[in-house]
Amino acid sequence: MNLKSSSRRRFFKSSSALAGALVIGFVLPDGRGRFEARAQPQAKTPIPPNAFVRVGKDGSVTVLVKHLEFGQGVNTSLPMMVAEELDCDWSKVRGELAPAGPEYAHTGFGMQMTGGSSSVWNSYEQMRTAGAQARLMLMQAAASQWKVKVDQVKTSKGYVIGPGGRKLSYGQLVDAAAKLPVPDKVTLKKASDFTVIGKPTRRLDSMDKVTGKAQFGLDVKRPDLHTAVVAHAPVFGAKVRGFSADAVKAVPGVTHVIETSHGVAVVATNFWSAKKGRDALKVDWDLGPVASVSTEGLRAQYAQAAQTPPAEAKLARKSDQPDAMKGAARTLVAQYEVPFLAHAPMEPLNCTVEVRGDGAELWVGSQFQTVDQAAAAKVLGLQPSQVKLNTMLAGGGFGRRANPVSDYVVEACEIAKKAKVPVKTVWTREDDIRGGFYRPMYVHRVEAGLDGNGALTAWNHVIVGSSIVGGTPFEAMMVKEGIDPTSVEGVADTPYAIPNMQVRLVTTQPGVPVLWWRSVGHSHTAFVMETMIDELAAAAKKDPVAYRRELLAKNPKMLGVLELAASKSGWGSPLPAGRARGIAVHESFGSACAQVAEVSVVDNEIRVHRVVAAFDCGLVVNPMTVEAQVQSAIAYGLSAALYGQVTLKDGQVQQSNFHDYRVLRIPEMPRVEVYLVPGGEKPTGVGEPGTPPIAPAVANAVFALNGKRLRTLPLNVA
Amino acid sequence: MAKFFVNGEQVDFRAAPDTPLLWALRDQLGLTGTKFGCGMAQCGACTVHLDGQPIRSCVTPVSAIEGKRVVTIEGLGHTTQAKVAHAVQAAWVDKDVVQCGYCQSGQVMSAVALLRENPKPTDADIDKAMAGNICRCGTYQRVREAIHAAAANLKKA
Secondary structure (H helix, E strand, C coil): CCCCCHHHHHHCCCEEEECCEEEECCCCCCCCCHHHHHCCCCCCCCCCCCCCEEECCCCCEEEEECCCCCCCCHHHHHHHHHHHHHCCCHHHEEEEECCCCHHHCCCCCCCCCCCCCCHHHHHHHHHHHHHHHHHHHHHHHHHHHHCCCHHHCEEECCEEECHHHCEEEHHHHHHHHHCCCCCCCCCCCCHHHCCCCCCCCCCCCHHHHHCCCCCEHHHCCCCCCEEEEEEECCCCCCEEEEEECHHHHCCCCEEEEEEECCEEEEEECCHHHHHHHHHHCEEEEECCHHHHCCHHHHHHHHHHHHHCCCCCCEEEECCCCCCHHHHCCEEEEEEEEECEECCCCCCCCEEEEEEECCEEEEEECCCCHHHHHHHHHHHHCCCHHHEEEEECECCCCCCCCCCCCCHHHHHHHHHHHHHCCCEEEECCHHHHHHCCCEECCEEEEEEEEECCCCCEEEEEEEEEEECCCCCCCCHHHHCECCECHHHHCCCCCCCCCCCCEEEEEEEECCCCCECCCCCCCHHHHHHHHHHHHHHHHHHCCCCHHHHHHHHCCCCHHHHHHHHHHHHHHCCCCCCCCCCEEEEEEEEECCEEEEEEEEEEEECCEEEEEEEEEEEECECCCCHHHHHHHHHHHHHHHHHHHHCCCECEECCEECCCCCCCCCCCCHHHCCEEEEEECCCCCCECCCCCCCCCCHHHHHHHHHHHHHCCCCCECCCCCC | CEEEEECCEEEEECCCCCCEHHHHHHHHCCCCCCCCCCCCCCCCCCEEEECCEEEEHHHCEHHHHCCCEEECCCCHHHCCCHHHHHHHHHHHHHCCCCCCCCCHHHHHHHHHHHHHHCCCCCHHHHHHHHCCCCCCCCCHHHHHHHHHHHHHHHHHC
16 A cells, blocks of 8 residues: 555645534545545535634634544544644643544545554544644734734644744634635644654543443444344354244334345334344244354365475565575475464444435444445435444454444445334444454465575565455455455565565365454464564574674665664563563564563463563654553463464354453453654554564474474464 | 342332343443453453442343342442542553553452452452453553552552
8 A cells, every 4th residue: 555645645635613613624636545435426515614623712722533533542632633733722622523524634555544543643643634724824813913923923732932922822812713714735734843743642532431431333322222242153154044933023112124235134112122032032043155164174284385385386585596495405394284263352242223215324433444434325226425434442353343344334334224213333342353354264274495504595475364365355456466455464475684575375165254354464463473583583593683783684664673673672681480581573564662571481381471662653643642552562462372363164164252252351461661763754653563573483492491382373382 | 120229329120130230231331331342251341349349231131139229430420439449540540551441440349349348458369350351452561550549649648
């Protein structure tokens, strides 16, 4: 995906007065992003008074946040960017999640979405510009009132100050400023003059979240709102042959039983009735071909393909000398396996839909507003502009709420359309764990060639697994020459100076729905690369840090975090008996992260005591958020490294809830120390890059502890 | 029909007696601060206090709480536990604990119950008392820090 957003600066076109507030409005550029070009054309209705900044008469500043807030802190970091330029009183600033609208498109990807650890960098110039424009308009309004030139006035924390100490609050200037045109050109501050950006800043939404006031998608209240719970197929792709709803209709509160494209929904006046109704439903399923799929079978099939890649394998990286392996003094071969993983966000999936005569309204914690709005419109027979999509706070997401095929949104719309009442469709935890859209299962096989001194001479790598974007509307724009970049990222583009590296991809189609999962391809490629590199260091009889240092000599960013993590962790210093350290370093989403994990093994269970993380994410907007995100990414990655797996038997998912899809709990949480590399010029990704290194760091620590190489996730020392 | 008290007010619950307290709170009483996470007492998002003890409302049918007193996150600040509740919530804000925030009602309910029983918990005490509250954002380290901070502030007060 491209990172260029510079040409999008010119499109701040109009301002308008909205309810006594100064509104800075934006409309989309003509050169739409790649997705937009493929989407249905938007109806030619006037751009509604959408905006990024609203200054109220009381001096309050509301920043419309175009991204989903699902923990990563955009409801604070984006307002910080605006406040930096607006020069307002931070205590009067709040963030509000923007609804779906073309003016809220991602500046790099051309559609409204949250993903790829991109919320901060793609908003960085846009939000500062919005703040600077609002400030200039307020200054112009004051200057005109005082009959002085605009360069004779300045601002200070929510006030415009003129010659002789004259002073007007932003609130007093709102009406006059709103009548002015939005300035084309504003000069943004130099980073060295920042007073807000870069300062540790507490989240703006904490109090609402610790008092139960925060409204998540599941909390939506509407008049006559019904709840739907859906009987989904026991096997992916199974079709409803028929169903018996007699027992369902006997459940008090049940109002409708509705067949959808992928199941049967029970609608009731409340959740419990809908759930009991769903449990009483008898569905006759035509199971289809996936009924014969099992993890065991896939494992054998993937391993076979990794050892002997079939003719349809695609070359993701071409070696300069394909025969280099033949000249190796010796070779080291390792095979890796990672499982399907559910995202398991705390808030189960849900979507509220109200269909009205002239359109529809949705309430959903969506990472893909543009896609979901278009999908809802298609189901409901409307234009996207007739579907108002309200972005709700989401209780986590990790990729699950960014589905190119909008599965749970489409389902909710199908139900509401047929029920003809407002419906909130709610997934149970079992529906979530068994409902697919997993991080794909992969098998990797690596053959490394070494010379007589143990130095690398060649690297042949085969990756086997399913494509995340294959078969979705994203395939055409992302898959090039048969290669889904999300299957090979982190391997094919490794920052290590590896000679004669060849990477092949075998794309499988097991019939299990897959999706991006926090850090996407890096969630498995970092594990493979970093444990293999560790293995090669041991083969060369070199220290794991020293070995990496040599292969990263030309990459100051990677080298920087490697050295920082090593020094802060006390790499090489003695540890208590029974403990060992392991290191991993990986680059993803433009950022580099190195981690040193300190582990022990007790009763065949790995305990991670301490993790030292060094992180380079360029310019840091909110150090408090960045630290929290690295801690979070490590905890999320550790859940998967130690416990996470979705397995299939006879096509059925064997896990169902947190008792058998184990996740990290507080006793297993290590002490995490985060060290940021200072001095970046532009922000790069934050939410995901902390996840990839943790699994290999822990696996390498286990090797250091007991000499056992773990090449399968979740890690198992038994 | 079940009768019980929620945040000090009497509730006459007329829907199915097997309805879990969680859904009575959310759907019938409109108290959505208590969250649904798993439905089988695995995650703690639905934690409320029943006669002062933390319980999982998702597996507690209203028929089992006849005459009992329920306190939810919405009512926590108005009870005899208000002082502890406010200290916990203030520490949570100060330590910037929350991320997505969805599990935090339950975390706060469990933390308040812990501090009432044990005003000076160790890390091990905290791990034990909070082990039933899952946070997928992984805010655990700050949960520990915030509980220690709240305990220290309550001692000072």
